[in-house]
């Protein structure tokens with residue numbers, strides 16, 4: 001039987017792709033660790049889809065696949081002599097198309113909305129904020145080492161995608177967004 | 189159609205209120221970003237309320253509104269010449285009243301309890317710990333820059349509110365709290 | 377009536393076990409605060425168990441108990457003259473037995489799998505990644521101060537446990553794992 005516990009990381013260090021050893025609290029490990037947390041949350045979100053929102057399943061699974069690609073690049077050194085980055089701007093374009101579609105389908109808003117609604121929509125708002133947490137860690141990593149910049153663009157766009165699709169999930173479930181009562185007209 | 193993706197943040201910087209530009213991993217952005225994550229989690233919690241706990245809906249929505257107010261202040265510079273803080277101590281008093289009500293309604297405990305129970309109660313315990321994570325980031329921000337101190341007091345009290353209301357949600361659902369088996373009598 | 381809000385922490389500092397005062401964003405408080413978040417998430421996971429996966433309830437509750445023990449040690453100074461660490465390697469051995477059992481029960485995989493599946497399994501994958509986040513904070517703490525090293529070993533093993541039990545929960549629910557499409561054969 002294969003053992004997944006190799007005990008190698010018991011003292012707080014681990015290997016990235018290419019076998020370099022780093023501390024587990026390295027900005028690089030933080031980055032792909034948070035992408036893994038996001039990926040798991042997307043898996044959880046899929047598991048709470050309702051019949052009305054089930055149409056989103058394949059797309060969210062596609063995002064899980066892309067998050068693994070993003071994680072691979074984050075775990076790879078820019079100057080690794082044997083490997084090059086795999087993530088590219090096509091995934092950004094794909095997301096932008098989805099954002100446009102969903103934004104056109106829902107009623108326009110000028111004010112901030114409360115992140116919530118039905119269960120899938122609320123889970124998608126949580127995904128939005130975990131994506132932004134991952135982005136913050138990737139920005140820290142970028143300050144220390146070279147990264148694949150397309151990954152950062154993708155993650156930035158991904159949080160806007162989750163905003164758009166959360167609103168769409170509420171529309172599918174016939175839930176109306178609630179406005180932040182003290183909001184200025186921020187979306188223009 | 190309005191585009192929510194402005195592409196301005198694709199390189200890792202962003203604007204706070206008043207248009208100052210900062211890195212996305214700035215303690216200020218971490219703080220209101222985590223408040224946004226908490227806000228989304230509260231939205232999710234509302235979405236899993238059961239008939240027995242549905243009485244909590246309006247109150248939790250009120251907390252979402254207050255979290256936006258708190259976020260606005262965290263995104264504003266103390267010395268911004270055009271804006272002043274909006275959050276004040278009334279919200280703290282309101283929370284304290286709620287905590288007292290719920291604490292009186294549930295059986296007293298002396299020992300730590302396992303965070304769990306029915307689904308709404310468990311989600312409220314998770315909210316409690318995300319609130320405390322937000323508090324830690326706000327404390328870091330406070331070490332770097334002046335903040336609205338009432339926001340910090342509110343967030344501290346909010347985690348105690350979530351503890352009290354989680355216990356109340358378990359009572360509403362007729363779930364008994366399970367004690368931490370090695371606990372000393374810590375609540376006095 | 378006992379008041380849980382003592383107002384002592386309103387300015388951003390708090391006490392650890394033994395009464396030493398630290399900032400709330402201290403690596404020590406980050407560590408046991410994240411263990412508390414994980415503990416709450418495990419509580420939430422228990423609350424979404426289905427009839428097919430209900431067999432996991434007692435075991436997960438046992439893990440909540442152990443997480444409290446781990447948190448106690450993390451909140452205690454190594455050189456505290458009155459207290460010694462309580463967590464020991466028996467809990468690690470117990471976890472390893474569980475990992476072996478679950479790994480043998482599920483179909484072997486060579487490639488990374490998408491973290492997801494049914495609701496309990498997906499929640500267990502999220503637990504896996506929060507465990508790893510806690511581990512990263514504990515590694516930071518270890519760089520600053522002496523800790524109980526068995527806690528770190530336990531937390532490392534715990535994320536592998538959650539991987540194994542997530543796969544087991546999918547098997548119980550008759551859900552098949554989906555492979556990461558670009559995965560190399562990483563499990564050997």
Ligand code: B12
Pocket residue numbers: 002003004005006008015016017018019032033035036067068069070071072073075083487488489490491504535536537539560561562563564
């Ligand atoms: C990055 C990484 C992750 C990332 C993955 C993804 C991502 N993209 O975001 C994250 C953080 C999500 C992750 C999670 C986990 N991981 Co991981 N991960 C790694 C790591 C560092 C690299 C894996 C990888 O992407 N390799 C792909 C390619 C690019 O790497 P490569 O080495 O260059 O590939 C070459 C060789 O593989 C060779 N090759 C290719 N095919 C074959 C076939 C054979 C037979 C041979 C001999 C060679 C060979 O040619 C390739 C091209 O050059 C490895 C450790 C390591 N340094 O290898 C652990 C590793 C694979 N992970 C491991 C484990 C246990 C896990 C988790 C279960 C941990 C947990 N408890 O959460 C989870 C499982 C996640 C899941 N959903 O399935 C273990 C597996 C142990 C085992 N028994 O095999 C490893 C080996 C680490 C360790 N402990 O030593 N992981």
Ligand code: B12
Pocket residue numbers: 111112113114115128159160161163184185186187188190191192193194196203204205206207220221223224255256257258259260261263271
């Ligand atoms: C703070 C902030 C947030 C916080 C908000 C809340 C909080 N309180 O915690 C958080 C982090 C939650 C957030 C989230 C999001 N945000 Co935001 N956010 C901002 C930010 C920095 C300030 C907004 C604000 O509070 N303004 C209120 C007042 C105080 O600001 P003000 O400028 O001083 O207001 C003056 C003017 O507005 C003027 N004014 C008032 N009314 C009008 C009307 C007209 C017609 C005119 C011309 C002027 C005017 O007078 C006001 C008083 O002085 C702006 C960027 C910026 N610097 O403005 C982005 C911004 C509004 N956000 C944006 C986006 C996209 C989002 C998200 C969708 C991102 C995401 N994917 O998650 C979410 C949506 C959240 C939701 N639930 O709806 C975009 C909107 C883009 C667009 N097309 O309009 C902006 C513009 C940032 C950007 N990309 O450039 N955000």
Ligand code: B12
Pocket residue numbers: 299300301302303316347348349351372373374375376378379380381382384391392393394395408409411412443444445446447448449451459
């Ligand atoms: C560590 C800690 C936590 C950890 C706990 C666990 C862990 N293991 O991971 C975490 C972060 C999870 C936590 C959470 C919370 N905590 Co706390 N926590 C503490 C802390 C720092 C230590 C508690 C502890 O473990 N004591 C155990 C032993 C080892 O400590 P000890 O002092 O050495 O024990 C001696 C004495 O107690 C004495 N003794 C024993 N029995 C008795 C009996 C009597 C009558 C007397 C006089 C003496 C006595 O002998 C013991 C052995 O030497 C205390 C503050 C402090 N410094 O004491 C707060 C404290 C207990 N927590 C408090 C609160 C409010 C909470 C939360 C509700 C906060 C929140 N909103 O989330 C939650 C509740 C969690 C739950 N699920 O029940 C408050 C309780 C206030 C009150 N009215 O009593 C305290 C007192 C902090 C404060 N505000 O001042 N907490």
Ligand SMILES: C[C@H]1O[C@@H](n2cnc3c(N)ncnc32)[C@H](O)[C@@H]1O
Pocket residue numbers: 131132133135136197202203204205212217218220221222
């Ligand atoms: C909508 C607003 O959110 C803030 N913002 C931009 N990126 C992030 C992130 N990763 N995390 C938290 N907040 C962010 C900026 O202030 C932006 O203007």
Ligand SMILES: C[C@H]1O[C@@H](n2cnc3c(N)ncnc32)[C@H](O)[C@@H]1O
Pocket residue numbers: 319320321323324385390391392393400405406408409
């Ligand atoms: C109940 C105990 O929790 C700890 N504590 C207080 N505030 C926080 C926070 N924001 N995050 C984590 N732990 C905290 C202190 O040690 C307190 O005594």
Ligand SMILES: C[C@H]1O[C@@H](n2cnc3c(N)ncnc32)[C@H](O)[C@@H]1O
Pocket residue numbers: 009014015016017024029030032033507508509511512
């Ligand atoms: C499976 C892979 O996950 C990474 N790894 C090991 N520990 C952690 C952690 N606590 N958080 C995030 N990533 C981690 C290492 O790169 C390991 O090889």
Ligand SMILES: [Mg+2]
Pocket residue numbers: 156157159160197
């Ligand atoms: Mg953005």
Ligand SMILES: [Mg+2]
Pocket residue numbers: 344345347348385
């Ligand atoms: Mg407190």
Ligand SMILES: [Mg+2]
Pocket residue numbers: 009532533535536
């Ligand atoms: Mg490990």
